[in-house]
Structures are given as C-alpha cells and as structure tokens.
Amino acid sequence: MRITYKGDYALKTILGLALHYGNSPTTINDLARRADIPTKFLEQILLDLKRGGFVESRRGKIGGYLLARAPSQIKLGEVIRFVDGPVEPIACAGKKYSGCNDVYKCVFRKIWQDVSLATSKIIDNITFEELAKNIKDKGPVYTYQI
Amino acid sequence: MRITYKGDYALKTILGLALHYGNSPTTINDLARRADIPTKFLEQILLDLKRGGFVESRRGKIGGYLLARAPSQIKLGEVIRFVDGPVEPIACAGKKYSGCNDVYKCVFRKIWQDVSLATSKIIDNITFEELAKNIKDKGPVYTYQI
DNA sequence: TGTATACTCTACTATTATGATAGAGATTAT
DNA sequence: ATAATCTCTATCATAATAGTAGAGTATACA
Ligand code: FES
Ligand code: FES
Numbered sequence: 001m002r003i004t005y006k007g008d009y010a011l012k013t014i015l016g017l018a019l020h021y022g023n024s025p026t027t028i029n030d031l032a033r034r035a036d037i038p039t040k041f042l043e044q045i046l047l048d049l050k051r052g053g054f055v056e057s058r059r060g061k062i063g064g065y066l067l068a069r070a071p072s073q074i075k076l077g078e079v080i081r082f083v084d085g086p087v088e089p090i091a092c093a094g095k096k097y098s099g100c101n102d103v104y105k106c107v108f109r110k111i112w113q114d115v116s117l118a119t120s121k122i123i124d125n126i127t128f129e130e131l132a133k134n135i136k137d138k139g140p141v142y143t144y145q146i
Numbered sequence: 147m148r149i150t151y152k153g154d155y156a157l158k159t160i161l162g163l164a165l166h167y168g169n170s171p172t173t174i175n176d177l178a179r180r181a182d183i184p185t186k187f188l189e190q191i192l193l194d195l196k197r198g199g200f201v202e203s204r205r206g207k208i209g210g211y212l213l214a215r216a217p218s219q220i221k222l223g224e225v226i227r228f229v230d231g232p233v234e235p236i237a238c239a240g241k242k243y244s245g246c247n248d249v250y251k252c253v254f255r256k257i258w259q260d261v262s263l264a265t266s267k268i269i270d271n272i273t274f275e276e277l278a279k280n281i282k283d284k285g286p287v288y289t290y291q292i
Numbered sequence: 293t294g295t296a297t298a299c300t301c302t303a304c305t306a307t308t309a310t311g312a313t314a315g316a317g318a319t320t321a322t
Numbered sequence: 323a324t325a326a327t328c329t330c331t332a333t334c335a336t337a338a339t340a341g342t343a344g345a346g347t348a349t350a351c352a
Contacts, residue, residue, distance in 0.1 A: 002148040003236035003258070005340060011254060027298065041341055047300070060349025063298045076257065089265075090149035107280045108157060111222065111268060112149070118264040119235075122257060134253045151311060173327070187312055193329070206320025209327045 001119055007084035009037045010045050014054060014079055018071035018128040019135060025057075025064030045083070052082045071132055077123035087123070088116040147265055153230035155183045156191050160200060160225055164217035164274040165281060171203075171210030191229070198228045217278055223269035233269070234262040 012035040020026050028046060032039040046065055049055045056068045067074070081087060088094055093112035158181040166172050174192060178185040192211055195201045202214045213220070227233060234240055239258035 001235045001261070004338090008236060008254075015253070025298095029298085038341065040343075043299080044301095044341090057299060058349085059297090059299045059347075061297050062350065063348085065299090089147045090154060107161070107277045108154075111272065114268050115147070115265050118268060119261050122260050122264060126257065131253045150309090171327095175327090184312065186314075189328080190312090190330095203328060204320085205318075205326095205328045207324095207326050208321065209319085211328090 001080075001087040001089060002084070003080065004084055006041075006045055007080050009035065009042060010049060010079055010083045011076065012037070013042065013045065014049070014067070014074060014128055015131055015135070017055065017065060017067045018074070018132040021067055021071050021132075024062065025066050027064040031065065048083065049079075052079075054079060054082070067128075070129070072127050072129035074128045075124050076126050076128070076131070077120060080123060086116075087119045088112060147226075147233040147235060148230070149226065150230055152187075152191055153226050155181065155188060156195060156225055156229045157222065158183070159188065159191065160195070160213070160220065160274055161277050161281070163201065163211060163213045164220075164278040167213055167217050167278075170208065171212050173210040177211065194229065195225075198225075200225060200228070213274075216275070218273050218275035220274045221270050222272045222274070222277070223266060226269060232262075233265045234258060 013031050016031050016035055017026060028042055029039060031037070031046075032042045037045075046055060046057070050057055050065075050068075053068055054074060056066050058064060058066070077087070086094065090112050092106070092109055093116050159177050162177050162181055163172060174188055175185060177183070177192075178188045183191075192201060192203070196203055196211075196214075199214055200220060202212045204210060204212070223233070232240065236258050238252070238255055239262050
C-alpha cells in the first residue's frame with residue numbers, strides 16, 4: 001500500500017466533513033483551505049468521493065459537501081481502498097493471480113498476504129467518528145489542523 | 147510500502163542464491179532464466195545488491211554471484227528496504243517529518259506508524275534460510291520456481 | 293428574473309518513477 | 323589468446339501522480 005496525495009487529501013477531507021457532521025454543507029473552498037489542498041484538485045477528489053457514496057453535494061448558494069453517512073459508518077480502510085486501490089504491497093498477494101511460474105509454490109505470496117491482512121486489520125478497525133473524537137479531545141479547535 | 151518489480155526480482159534472486167549457498171557461484175544468466183527476470187535488468191539489480199553488501203561477485207570464467215552472508219543472516223526486510231525504500235505507506239509516518247500543519251495533532255500519523263510497525267514485524271522476522279527451507283520442503287526442486 | 297455562489301465535467305500538462313535496453317569496458321580461468 | 327563473465331554509464335518508453343484550466347450547470351435569494 002502506498003498512500004498518494006490524493007488518498008491523503010481524501011482522508012483529510014472526509015475527516016473535515018466528519019467534524020462538521022450534522023451542520024450545514026461545507027464548501028470545497030473551505031475544505032481546501034483548512035486542509036491545505038489545491039482547490040481544483042480537491043474538486044476532482046470530491047467528485048470521486050461522491051461517486052463512491054462517501055459524500056453528498058448541494059449546488060448553488062449555501063451549497064457544499066456533506067457526508068453521505070454518519071462518521072461512525074465510514075471506515076478509514078473503505079476510503080483509502082476506494083481512492084488508492086487495494087492495500088496489498090504487490091499484485092500477486094491478491095486472490096486471483098497467476099504471474100509467478102508456480103504460484104502455489106511461491107514462498108513470498110503468503111508473506112505479502114500477511115502484510116495485507118495486518119494492514120487491513122488496522123485501517124478497517126477505525127471509523128471517522130473515532131478520528132473526529134481524537135481531534136476534538138486534543139483541545140478547542142478553532143482552525144483545526146487535520 | 148509498495149513492492150516494485152525491482153524489489154520482487156531482488157528477493158527472488160537472493161532466494162535463488164540462498165538455495166545455492168555453499169556451492170559455486172551462480173551466473174546472472176542462470177539467475178535470470180530461473181526466476182524469469184530480464185537479464186540486463188538483473189545485472190543492475192545485482193550490482194545494487196552488491197553495493198548493499200548482500201552479495202559478492204566473481205568475474206571471469208566460472209564467475210558469478212554468491213551470497214555475502216549466510217541465508218540465516220539475511221532478513222527479508224533488509225533486502226526490501228534496501229531496494230524499494232522505507233516500508234511506511236506515506237512519508238509522514240517517518241521520524242523526521244513536518245509536512246502537516248500541526249504534526250503533533252495529526253490523527254493519521256499514528257495509524258500509518260502502526261501500519262509500518264505491523265509490516266516490519268512480518269518482514270523483519272523471516273530470513274532467507276527459512277524461505278529456502280520452505281521451498282525445499284515443497285518437494286524435489288529440479289527447476290525450482292522461486 | 294437576474295445574479296452571485298457553488299458544484300460539475302472534460303481536457304490538458306508537467307514531473308517523476310518504473311522497468312527496462314544498449315553497448316563498450318574490465319577481469320579471470322584455461 | 324580468448325571465451326566467459328561481471329561492470330559501468332547512458333538512454334528510452336510508458337504510466338502514474340499531482341496538478342491546472344476553463345466552460346458549463348444548478349440554486350438561493352433579492
Ligand atoms: S506469487 Fe508473488 S512473488 Fe510469487
Ligand atoms: S502527519 Fe501525515 S497525514 Fe498528518
């Protein structure tokens with residue numbers, strides 16, 4: 001797994017929205033400014049996240065973005081997988097693969113699968129509700145640093 | 147962490163040499179053919195591995211490559227880190243980093259550090275001796291499939 | 293109904309990493 | 323000598339990444 005800037009930005013954006021959950025929509029500009037993301041890049045990322053069912057949007061005045069689900073229902077792993085792809089460190093760790101000469105004898109495959117599993121256990125075990133709580137616990141958030 | 151072809155090839159090559167440990171040198175061509183690696187690419191990789199202290203070479207006739215250390219003294223993690231770089235999924239998981247606006251408040255950093263640690267525990271806990279043993283246990287190896 | 297605000301969509305671009313390939317040169321056993 | 327083998331530097335093609343640009347669409351509200 002490699003987290004790209006796009007993935008990093010996506011996570012920070014979802015977290016930004018999680019911190020606003022229940023309130024009015026947040027504009028792309030707000031999200032971009034607060035997490036220090038290039039606005040036009042974030043536009044594309046948000047469209048992706050919308051297609052992925054993570055966020056909703058409102059157009060026009062007082063428009064912006066909202067989470068499509070409660071923060072407690074969005075796991076870190078879901079988002080990162082959607083944006084940056086599978087977490088395995090090499091393609092052959094995946095289920096259907098036949099690259100190796102004899103994949104059944106390959107001693108590395110199991111190792112990469114172990115790594116994938118260990119990674120999944122971490123990222124699929126934390127929701128944006130918990131992340132948001134962590135942030136809030138760190139003190140009053142005026143201009144929160146995501 | 148993402149395992150590149152170069153990293154994958156390096157691991158397979160070291161394993162190939164581990165299976166030959168104690169015997170005469172193995173040529174680049176042999177190693178390339180047996181693990182299905184482009185010869186000229188493997189040349190470069192082996193030069194790297196040599197600089198990294200993993201292998202030794204003999205030039206001229208009956209030349210080739212040998213492991214510089216016993217297979218039991220070479221961990222998977224060492225090789226992959228040398229060839230493909232640090233295992234962390236994002237740079238900010240590293241010790242010295244100041245990219246985030248407020249890195250001390252960043253809730254993601256700990257997660258990526260957890261992932262790095264879990265990965266390290268796996269790859270730093272297996273040597274090429276064990277990998278070679280696994281291969282040998284799978285039956286007689288005529289043309290071994292790495 | 294006009295207009296400002298804000299999302300939507302497609303295309304384009306620059307940079308870098310990856311995965312090689314090419315070829316001349318150096319060393320060594322026989 | 324010479325054949326086999328490693329050594330070194332340069333070059334190249336492709337794809338992914340990280341953006342940028344700009345025209346278009348929807349909505350609130352005066
Ligand atoms: S199946 Fe991936 S290295 Fe063998
Ligand atoms: S320090 Fe890496 S996402 Fe914050």
